[in-house]
Amino acid sequence: LGLFWQSLPVRCTGRLFYAPVCWHSSSMPELPEVETSRSGIEPHIVGQEIVNVTIRERRLRWPVSEDLDNRLPGQTIVSVDRRAKYLLINTTGGTAILHLGMSGHVSIVPRDAPAGIHDHVDIGLASGHALRLRDPRRFGSLHFTENPTTHWLLKELGPEPLGDEFGGDYLWRKSRGRRVAVKPFIMNANIVVGVGNIYASESLFIAGINPKRAAGRISLPRYEALADAIRSELQRAIRAGGTTHRDYYGGFGEAGWFQQELDVYGREDEPCHRCNRPVTAIVQGQRATYYCKHCQT
Ligand code: ZN
Numbered sequence: 001l002g003l004f005w006q007s008l009p010v011r012c013t014g015r016l017f018y019a020p021v022c023w024h025s026s027s028m029p030e031l032p033e034v035e036t037s038r039s040g041i042e043p044h045i046v047g048q049e050i051v052n053v054t055i056r057e058r059r060l061r062w063p064v065s066e067d068l069d070n071r072l073p074g075q076t077i078v079s080v081d082r083r084a085k086y087l088l089i090n091t092t093g094g095t096a097i098l099h100l101g102m103s104g105h106v107s108i109v110p111r112d113a114p115a116g117i118h119d120h121v122d123i124g125l126a127s128g129h130a131l132r133l134r135d136p137r138r139f140g141s142l143h144f145t146e147n148p149t150t151h152w153l154l155k156e157l158g159p160e161p162l163g164d165e166f167g168g169d170y171l172w173r174k175s176r177g178r179r180v181a182v183k184p185f186i187m188n189a190n191i192v193v194g195v196g197n198i199y200a201s202e203s204l205f206i207a208g209i210n211p212k213r214a215a216g217r218i219s220l221p222r223y224e225a226l227a228d229a230i231r232s233e234l235q236r237a238i239r240a241g242g243t244t245h246r247d248y249y250g251g252f253g254e255a256g257w258f259q260q261e262l263d264v265y266g267r268e269d270e271p272c273h274r275c276n277r278p279v280t281a282i283v284q285g286q287r288a289t290y291y292c293k294h295c296q297t
Contacts, residue, residue, distance in 0.1 A: 029100045031085055031161070031194030032237035037106055038082045041131060044108045048125040049076045050091065051111075057120040060138050061101055064121070067144040068096060072123065084157050084193035088148050089123075089131075095148045096123070101139030107132050158192045161230050166192055168224030175215040175223070182218060183211035184285045186230070195230055199237075201265045201290045203229035210296045211289045212282075264290040 029037070053069040075091035082088065087106070089096040098106070111130045115122065121133040121142060133140065145151045159165035174191055175182075183204060186195045195203070204211050206229035209222055218226075263273050268281035272292040282289050 028102045028196070029085065029104070030196040030199070030237075031082075032234055032241045034085045034087060034100065035082055035238050036241035037100070038080050038087055041087075041106055041108060042080045044127070044129060045077045045089070045123075045125060045131055046079060047077065048127055050074065050123055051126055052122075052124040054115075054122040054124065054130075055120065056115060057138070060120065060135065061099070061141045062143070064142045065144055067094075068142060071144055072096065077125075083148070083154055083160070084189060086154065090148075094144055094146045097141075097143040097145060097148060097151060097153060098133065099141045099153075101135055101137065101141065103137040104133060104135035104140035107134070156190055158188070158190050161192050161194050161227075161234055166227065166231075168220060168227040171223040171227055172218075172220045175218065178216040179214050181212050181284060182209060182215045182226075183289055184287075185215035186226070187285075187287075192230075194234065197287050198262070198265045199230060199233050201288075202233050202263055205264045205291060205296060206233070208296055210293075211284065211291050213297075264292060266290065 050072045053072050055064055055069055058064040071094055072091060075093035077089060077091050079090045080087060081090065085099060087098040087100075089098065100106070108129050109122075109132045111122070111124045111128055113130070113132075115132075116134065118134045118136040119132055120135055120138070122130040123132075124130045133142065141153075143151065143153065148154055159170065171186070171192070175185060178185060180188075183200050185191060186203070187197065187200050201211065203226060207222060207226040209218060209226060264279050267279045267290060269278045271277065272279055272295060275292065275294045277292060277294045279290055280293050282291075
């Protein structure tokens with residue numbers, strides 16, 4: 001499969017640092033980076049009045065609506081939430097729904113900081129700073145809505161993996177009668193959001209479940225182990241992501257989460273951490289899957 005991770009120097013907001021880059025595979029921000037972004041920007045933007053919105057490029061994954069620059073100025077930011085991999089910037093007059101796409105990140109910059117070629121959106125704040133979206137590949141998106149819970153991007157999403165609705169019994173109930181393999185099942189955002197490819201492989205290893213097993217043929221206790229593994233992997237990644245630098249949040253350069261040791265992901269033919277037999281790599285639904293044939297049944 002030839003997936004590998006490598007560190008490359010990346011220049012960001014004027015400083016050089018080492019960011020991990022994944023070749024041949026998505027380096028998309030996952031739930032933990034988005035949560036790191038959320039907690040990173042929160043203290044800088046909550047309570048701030050929006051003084052202006054500058055959109056230099058509307059052609060993101062979906063065109064950025066003029067509602068955004070028309071409706072946000074004059075409003076005050078009351079909270080920043082995360083739903084799946086969306087950041088919800090809630091204001092007194094509506095919500096901006098931001099997705100970082102494949103390569104996006106947000107940062108807090110002085111309002112007059114010169115914009116780079118990929119700095120597509122600035123939300124200017126009364127503090128003299130701006131929330132800046134940089135997105136070189138423009139797979140991110142930005143929407144304005146008065147009611148995020150009914151917005152088309154969000155309304156079909158399954159529960160949050162770290163929320164109360166999610167758990168082993170939920171997965172067990174949802175999977176009855178389903179022949180789909182368990183790995184694509186847990187990666188389906190209509191079932192549960194935020195379980196990316198790495199987390200799916202790692203969680204199935206921890207729970208000892210073969211990723212090819214039919215979702216409908218897994219017992220409740222095994223789903224309880226799997227739900228626990230998903231939660232603990234995501235929480236571990238969020239903690240790791242929270243330890244990186246202060247003026248740069250999420251996305252392409254956010255180092256924290258996969259510096260943690262991985263058990264199977266990206267370790268084809270390397271010894272399993274439990275049984276020492278070689279880790280197997282397969283492709284499921286066009287995504288790389290890594291597992292131990294001996295430990296995962
Ligand atoms: Zn093993």
